[in-house]
Amino acid sequence: MSEINVFEIPIGKQAREAMDKMNVGTTVFDTDDIVPIKMPDSGALRGYVPWGDDNLRPNEVLKLIRKDEVMSPNMLFNIQAAYANGLVYTTKDKSEVTDQEILDFFKFNRPTKYLFEQQTDMKHFYWTVSVLILSGDGNKIVKLRHKDALYCRLETCNPKTGALEHIFYGNWEKGAPKPENREDIELLDVDDPLGDLMVRMGKLEDETGKKRTMTKTRKFAMINRIPIPGNKYYPFPYYWSLFNSGWYDVKQLIPAGKKAKFTNGMVMKFQVEINDKYWDVLFDRESITDPVKKNERMTLEKENIKSFLTGIVNAGKVWFSGFYVDPVGKEQSMVRINVINNEKEGGDWIEDTEEGASMACYATGNNPGMIGVTPGKSAGQMNGSNIRELFTMKQGLEKSVKDIILEPYFVIKNYNEWDLEVDIPFMMLTTLDKKTDAEEMSEKEITNPKPVKK
Numbered sequence: 001m002s003e004i005n006v007f008e009i010p011i012g013k014q015a016r017e018a019m020d021k022m023n024v025g026t027t028v029f030d031t032d033d034i035v036p037i038k039m040p041d042s043g044a045l046r047g048y049v050p051w052g053d054d055n056l057r058p059n060e061v062l063k064l065i066r067k068d069e070v071m072s073p074n075m076l077f078n079i080q081a082a083y084a085n086g087l088v089y090t091t092k093d094k095s096e097v098t099d100q101e102i103l104d105f106f107k108f109n110r111p112t113k114y115l116f117e118q119q120t121d122m123k124h125f126y127w128t129v130s131v132l133i134l135s136g137d138g139n140k141i142v143k144l145r146h147k148d149a150l151y152c153r154l155e156t157c158n159p160k161t162g163a164l165e166h167i168f169y170g171n172w173e174k175g176a177p178k179p180e181n182r183e184d185i186e187l188l189d190v191d192d193p194l195g196d197l198m199v200r201m202g203k204l205e206d207e208t209g210k211k212r213t214m215t216k217t218r219k220f221a222m223i224n225r226i227p228i229p230g231n232k233y234y235p236f237p238y239y240w241s242l243f244n245s246g247w248y249d250v251k252q253l254i255p256a257g258k259k260a261k262f263t264n265g266m267v268m269k270f271q272v273e274i275n276d277k278y279w280d281v282l283f284d285r286e287s288i289t290d291p292v293k294k295n296e297r298m299t300l301e302k303e304n305i306k307s308f309l310t311g312i313v314n315a316g317k318v319w320f321s322g323f324y325v326d327p328v329g330k331e332q333s334m335v336r337i338n339v340i341n342n343e344k345e346g347g348d349w350i351e352d353t354e355e356g357a358s359m360a361c362y363a364t365g366n367n368p369g370m371i372g373v374t375p376g377k378s379a380g381q382m383n384g385s386n387i388r389e390l391f392t393m394k395q396g397l398e399k400s401v402k403d404i405i406l407e408p409y410f411v412i413k414n415y416n417e418w419d420l421e422v423d424i425p426f427m428m429l430t431t432l433d434k435k436t437d438a439e440e441m442s443e444k445e446i447t448n449p450k451p452v453k454k
Contacts, residue, residue, distance in 0.1 A: 036156035039176040048153040049233045058150045070360040082119045085425040087111040117146040125149045126235035127225030130408040134218045141412045167221040185221040193222045194411045224404050242363035251356030395426040
């Protein structure tokens with residue numbers, strides 16, 4: 001008699017465990033009433049406004065983005081598209097800057113690094129923090145620095161005026177940082193940073209018509225942010241809807257499920273027939289006579305066979321088993337493995353994968369064709385003209401963000417009374433007849449293109 005063992009390969013356990021852990025996107029953004037939290041040794045300063053329920057919302061968002069193979073490159077693409085051709089500065093009449101004071105400012109303030117940092121925070125969190133540092137006498141702004149929004153928290157607004165007055169900068173992962181590990185920076189008026197700065201420095205009359213005595217403060221923060229309805233403190237970036245909708249969770253379950261299937265083996269049921277003589281030969285070969293030891297060895301052998309049948313690492317291996325001929329001349333196998341289901345695996349959920357990738361691209365404002373692939377049946381249908389037009393549209397839509405990013409330079413040039421114009425020229429893809437892949441174009445050239453010569 002042959003013993004029949006049916007091994008069903010489980011594929012749901014890891015997927016279910018992943019599902020329990022994956023249900024993160026929909027809990028990161030639960031909204032509760034904002035309750036300011038007092039910091040240690042903050043003196044007369046009011047409490048800070050927590051960013052998210054546990055004050056670690058930006059950290060949680062970054063973890064989610066870094067886990068997703070579509071969102072991560074999409075964010076990089078958005079940052080690079082917004083950076084365009086980088087920062088360019090000229091005089092008001094578009095001639096080259098020769099003022100040594102201006103040249104020194106850009107020489108010592110790394111405009112490339114600053115712009116990339118600002119665009120990174122703007123694309124991730126929809127707001128950035130710039131720090132303006134004045135000279136000792138307070139007459140000039142001499143330094144421009146970026147503060148990573150991840151480490152910034154806003155002081156709750158002044159209950160009398162509704163104004164935001166301070167930024168707290170530090171590491172919040174272990175609670176509110178102590179004074180020695182925290183920087184408290186005065187925040188310029190969100191709606192009129194230039195006027196506020198000039199009033200504080202005694203250069204302009206305040207709302208009462210009087211000039212104040214110049215403040216001793218020489219470092220001020222400035223907020224640049226995309227306006228979001230209903231968000232007084234921290235913006236809710238539009239692409240975060242991907243987490244709230246549940247699509248992020250669904251998209252993460254697909255690779256988790258496929259990984260579980262490949263880890264556990266192909267989704268099949270195997271019928272394993274083991275002849276009784278197989279055990280006699282095995283026990284005789286290994287000199288096992290004790291009944292308890294025999295049962296233990298049988299269990300181990302069954303597990304060995306099961307392990308052999310499961311797992312991607314065993315694909316392509318061959319099982320060798322003996323057989324014998326009984327007295328009536330019929331062949332009897334020692335071990336026979338019958339495959340019940342032999343369908344090809346690994347191609348399931350393809351459409352779901354494509355749909356999830358499309359949702360991630362849609363949420364982050366990217367047409368997949370611009371970054372290398374178009375999911376689904378339309379793959380390969382993007383031609384150069386389509387990509388060029390999409391990229392042109394993408395650059396054009398960056399206009400509003402560009403203007404917000406450049407506002408600190410507007411404050412600097414007016415406060416310092418410089419003959420200066422700062423711009424981020426668009427990088428426009430060209431056609432082959434232009435004999436170049438791309439060219440730099442100002443906003444004026446885009447809105448008022450030169451007539452084409454026939």
